[in-house]
Amino acid sequence: MPFFVVKRDLPGVTPEALKSAGIRAKSCCAEMTGEGQPVRWVRSFYLPETAQTHCYFEAASKSAVEEANQRARIPFTQIVEVMEMTPEMV
Amino acid sequence: MKYTIPIDSHHSGSITLFKIVLEYMNDVDLATSFAIFAAKQRGAAQVTPDHILLGCLRAISRFGIASLGAWSLDLEALGIDWVRQPDGPRPKVAYSQDAVHLLDLAAQIAKSAGDAGVDVKHVLAAFAAEESGLMGELKNTYGITSASWRAAVSKLGAHETETIAGAGLDRAANEKKSAREYLTPEEASEALGIHVQTMRAYIRGGRVPAFRLAGERAIRILRRDLEKVLEPLEGEKKED
Numbered sequence: 001m002p003f004f005v006v007k008r009d010l011p012g013v014t015p016e017a018l019k020s021a022g023i024r025a026k027s028c029c030a031e032m033t034g035e036g037q038p039v040r041w042v043r044s045f046y047l048p049e050t051a052q053t054h055c056y057f058e059a060a061s062k063s064a065v066e067e068a069n070q071r072a073r074i075p076f077t078q079i080v081e082v083m084e085m086t087p088e089m090v
Numbered sequence: 091m092k093y094t095i096p097i098d099s100h101h102s103g104s105i106t107l108f109k110i111v112l113e114y115m116n117d118v119d120l121a122t123s124f125a126i127f128a129a130k131q132r133g134a135a136q137v138t139p140d141h142i143l144l145g146c147l148r149a150i151s152r153f154g155i156a157s158l159g160a161w162s163l164d165l166e167a168l169g170i171d172w173v174r175q176p177d178g179p180r181p182k183v184a185y186s187q188d189a190v191h192l193l194d195l196a197a198q199i200a201k202s203a204g205d206a207g208v209d210v211k212h213v214l215a216a217f218a219a220e221e222s223g224l225m226g227e228l229k230n231t232y233g234i235t236s237a238s239w240r241a242a243v244s245k246l247g248a249h250e251t252e253t254i255a256g257a258g259l260d261r262a263a264n265e266k267k268s269a270r271e272y273l274t275p276e277e278a279s280e281a282l283g284i285h286v287q288t289m290r291a292y293i294r295g296g297r298v299p300a301f302r303l304a305g306e307r308a309i310r311i312l313r314r315d316l317e318k319v320l321e322p323l324e325g326e327k328k329e330d
Contacts (some may be wrong), residue, residue, distance in 0.1 A: 016197035019208055023193055024185050027122035033302070035182075040306070071184040 001038065004065045006055040007078040018046065018053070024072035025055075032068055039068045056082070117271055118196075120312075121149040121210045128170065129183045136186040139217070140224040142193070144170055146214050150246060152314070158214075159242025161232050168224070192216050214243045272310040275300075282316055292319055 010017075022044070029039045037060070044055040055076075057065045062079055069076050122137075125145030129137045147156040147163055147170075154172040156163040165172045185193075196213040205212070217225045218236040228234055273281065278298070279289035292298040293309065297319050300309050 014198075016201055017194050019197040019200070020190065020193040023118055023122060023197075023208060024190070026119060027126060028185075030119070030123060031126050031183075067182075071182065073185040073187065073190050 001058050001060055003042070003082050003084055004057045004059060004062055004079055005082045006053075006057060006065060006069055006076045007080075008053045008055065008074070008076045009051065010053060010075070011051040013051065013053075018044075021072065021074045025068065025074060028068045028071040029057075032064065032071070037064050037067075039064045041068075117149060118208055118210050118213060120271075121145040121213060124148040125189075126183055130181055131171065132169075133181065135181075135183060137183050137189050138186045138223075139188050139192045139220070142189055142213060143217055143224050144168060146210050148172060149210050150214075159238065159245065161234070161242070163228070163232075211243050211246050214246070215240055218243075271313055272301075273313055273316075275309055275311065278311045278313075278316060281313070282319070 022041075025041045029041050032039045039057060039059040042056040042058055044053050046053050057068065059065045059068070062081060065079055066076075069079075121142065122145060125137050125141040128141040128144040128148075132141075134141065144165075147158075147168070148165060150156050150158065151163075151165055151172060154165040154170070156165060193208075193213065193216075195216040197208050199215050200206075200208045200212040203212070218239045220226065221229065229239075275289050275293065276286050279286040282289070289298065289311075293300040293311070298311060299315050299318070300311050302309055
């Protein structure tokens with residue numbers, strides 16, 4: 001399944017708010033997967049200098065990732081498909 | 091919370107009696123899953139704090155009763171179908187802004203308590219000051235105060251023990267396993283003393299509810315659901 005990065009601008013966000021968002025993301029992904037629309041939150045990176053997060057999801061489509069984030073009520077600025085690359089792959 | 095089930099198992103040609111005390115771990119993922127279920131069950135478009143409270147109570151309940159401090163909260167009285175999973179079309183629901191604030195508060199409580207993760211205890215504690223909605227109703231009905239609620243919540247998840255009699259099982263290993271709420275099919279079959287293929291048949295047939303890890307093939311079974319395949323012996327002398 002393709003991977004997607006969800007970019008967010010979250011000025012002033014606290015670590016606690018990020019945890020809360022994570023709880024919501026997990027539950028919404030699980031729910032959508034149970035509904036037959038698989039979405040998996042893989043991991044997230046927080047960039048303190050820019051107050052941005054890059055959250056990686058695995059899903060069949062961009063729209064599924066978008067819906068998961070909307071259901072979880074986590075704001076985002078952009079969702080784009082990414083190509084995975086690891087040191088082992090080069 | 092502690093619960094004991096006697097399991098008569100025919101295993102390797104011999105009858106073995108296991109007494110397993112199941113241990114519960116409060117799980118915020120379970121609570122949020124039940125919260126979403128509660129919202130869907132009520133045809134709501136959003137998951138509200140009321141649904142989250144119901145989800146938390148469902149997550150800490152046994153047989154539809156959530157024991158919290160001196161209170162035994164009947165989930166049926168709160169309108170929760172604690173047995174069935176939702177049937178038919180599953181409407182889409184999103185978290186409400188109030189639910190977001192509540193979970194944010196739970197995360198802040200976890201931080202102030204010095205806990206690394208957010209658990210169902212922290213979410214329940216976040217309701218302590220709530221005077222409206224379902225929490226307000228519970229406070230009025232049961233005479234709950236913020237302090238008594240927090241005191242009861244703080245006692246959740248107290249250490250439980252496990253006892254296993256017979257079979258010569260390694261106690262330490264089983265204590266470690268029993269600390270987990272979710273089991274693999276192999277672990278679940280071992281707990282009941284049946285073949286793993288039998289357990290998989292139970293799962294396929296719906297006798298044992300099972301969950302798939304989000305986006306993965308791995309299956310997990312809720313330990314407390316194992317008793318659903320147990321039926322009391324009638325007209326037969328029980329071994330002790």
